[in-house]
Amino acid sequence: MSRDSSTSSFFAPKRSSQFESQENEFEASRGSALLRPPRTPLNSIPDPSQCQKETPDLDLDFRRKFEAARARRLSEKRAEVFDIAGANAGSSYSTPKGSSRGGKAHAESTSAQSTPARTGPRVSLGGPRGSQYNGGRGPSFSSRDSRGSHIANAEFSVECPHFELEEDSSFWRDHNVQVFIRIRPLSNLEKVSQGYGRCLRQESAQTLVWLGHPETRFTFDHVACETISQDKLFRVAGLPMVENCLSGYNSCMFAYGQTGSGKTYTMMGEINEVEGKLNEDCGITARIFEYLFARIRADEESRRDEKLMYSCKCSFLEIYNEQTTDLLEPSSTNLQLREDMKKGVYVENLTEYNVRTVQDVVKLLLQGAANRKMAATRMNGESSRSHSVFTCIIESSWEKDSMNHFRFARLNLVDLAGSERQKSSGAEGDRLKEAANINKSLSTLG
Numbered sequence: 001m002s003r004d005s006s007t008s009s010f011f012a013p014k015r016s017s018q019f020e021s022q023e024n025e026f027e028a029s030r031g032s033a034l035l036r037p038p039r040t041p042l043n044s045i046p047d048p049s050q051c052q053k054e055t056p057d058l059d060l061d062f063r064r065k066f067e068a069a070r071a072r073r074l075s076e077k078r079a080e081v082f083d084i085a086g087a088n089a090g091s092s093y094s095t096p097k098g099s100s101r102g103g104k105a106h107a108e109s110t111s112a113q114s115t116p117a118r119t120g121p122r123v124s125l126g127g128p129r130g131s132q133y134n135g136g137r138g139p140s141f142s143s144r145d146s147r148g149s150h151i152a153n154a155e156f157s158v159e160c161p162h163f164e165l166e167e168d169s170s171f172w173r174d175h176n177v178q179v180f181i182r183i184r185p186l187s188n189l190e191k192v193s194q195g196y197g198r199c200l201r202q203e204s205a206q207t208l209v210w211l212g213h214p215e216t217r218f219t220f221d222h223v224a225c226e227t228i229s230q231d232k233l234f235r236v237a238g239l240p241m242v243e244n245c246l247s248g249y250n251s252c253m254f255a256y257g258q259t260g261s262g263k264t265y266t267m268m269g270e271i272n273e274v275e276g277k278l279n280e281d282c283g284i285t286a287r288i289f290e291y292l293f294a295r296i297r298a299d300e301e302s303r304r305d306e307k308l309m310y311s312c313k314c315s316f317l318e319i320y321n322e323q324t325t326d327l328l329e330p331s332s333t334n335l336q337l338r339e340d341m342k343k344g345v346y347v348e349n350l351t352e353y354n355v356r357t358v359q360d361v362v363k364l365l366l367q368g369a370a371n372r373k374m375a376a377t378r379m380n381g382e383s384s385r386s387h388s389v390f391t392c393i394i395e396s397s398w399e400k401d402s403m404n405h406f407r408f409a410r411l412n413l414v415d416l417a418g419s420e421r422q423k424s425s426g427a428e429g430d431r432l433k434e435a436a437n438i439n440k441s442l443s444t445l446g
């Protein structure tokens with residue numbers, strides 16, 4: 001794992017704000033043929049090549065620039081800097097310059113800015129994880145202090161500025177595509193092998209500065225600093241997405257970033273439930289379902305007179321070397337993509353399981369994660385070599401004003417394989433073939 005792999009981003013496309021009425025709601029009296037209202041296309045992230053001229057080419061002489069920046073910072077006492085994002089960390093370095101209309105991703109080459117030097121109290125590092133599931137990756141190490149503001153070890157102390165992100169359950173009502181950046185703390189291995197220097201500085205809850213030559217400022221919709229907890233991230237980004245689905249709007253969240261940047265940790269994390277409570281390091285997916293089922297129970301209870309009933313069905317798909325596999329039925333491979341007037345785009349013969357509780361979902365997540373293709377690379381000891389898509393279809397029906405009402409929404413939670421430079425990941429043979437397919441599919445997506 002190298003230091004240039006520590007930010008991941010996730011995107012959450014949403015409805016067009018132009019639609020006042022629910023997207024996926026219809027009344028039985030209108031007949032069964034569901035015609036979707038036309039949607040304004042989701043705002044796209046501009047072509048990354050647009051920013052190539054104005055952003056530094058990290059692939060070519062990244063190391064040299066990093067070393068220069070590091071030397072400069074070391075000349076200042078106890079520099080407080082942030083984790084470095086990968087050369088291909090998608091939203092960070094290959095992010096387009098100029099603001100996009102939906103998700104904001106903006107880079108500016110700035111005049112030189114000096115790195116502020118600060119010191120902070122020492123806090124002990126987290127040790128190896130216990131026996132919980134950690135995204136299928138064995139023991140992991142975390143330098144995150146759960147209270148969130150100081151990261152340190154016995155030799156150095158680095159205070160990380162903390163920028164509070166706003167929690168707003170109606171967030172998606174006014175937004176379309178949004179880009180969140182999450183900065184991963186340095187791993188113990190990185191600290192030991194490369195020291196504590198970071199080549200990013202976070203300036204606000206929206207901006208990051210890459211401390212290269214020239215320093216370059218990137219603006220996003222939200223930047224979560226490295227001390228943000230799994231729970232806080234869920235409350236900022238995941239919870240409003242559940243509310244969106246319950247209102248009948250399709251939603252999608254996907255994690256995108258360089259290998260080892262923390263995508264699987266963010267989406268899956270350490271899935272474990274003790275006495276009905278999810279583990280602190282549990283990722284956004286299980287948290288979403290914990291909240292979803294609590295909301296469903298409360299809704300069904302409060303609208304008992306309307307006979308409100310929900311049903312949820314989940315599936316788990318893998319795309320590996322351009323081939324699809326059902327992670328819940330791994331013998332089922334090469335599944336075909338189809339399009340249907342009613343269902344939209346779907347994967348033929350993908351198994352769907354009814355779920356009623358978060359335990360049902362956790363079981364599916366564990367089962368699917370165990371079947372996912374993983375392998376060790378130089379940059380991540382447990383690297384996901386495939387893209388995974390966990391989908392839940394949420395349907396509800398109720399009676400009101402002598403009519404039957406139906407509503408549905410699809411929630412897609414996507415953990416993409418990480419982009420990687422073969423030189424850094426040391427990929428050879430099968431790993432090299434996988435890496436080529438991963439990079440190809442990610443650039444198609446971008």
Ligand SMILES: Nc1ncnc2c1ncn2[C@@H]1O[C@H](COP(=O)(O)OP(=O)(O)OP(=O)(O)O)[C@@H](O)[C@H]1O
Pocket residue numbers: 008134135137139140141142143144183184185187226257258259260261262263264265266380382383384385416417418419
């Ligand atoms: N925010 C975080 N706090 C603590 N540890 C983290 C955090 N993010 C990631 N890690 C740790 O960093 C390592 C790499 O993270 P992870 O495997 O999630 O990366 P990834 O982006 O999914 O990589 P790949 O694309 O290769 O699958 C793991 O050991 C994980 O536990």
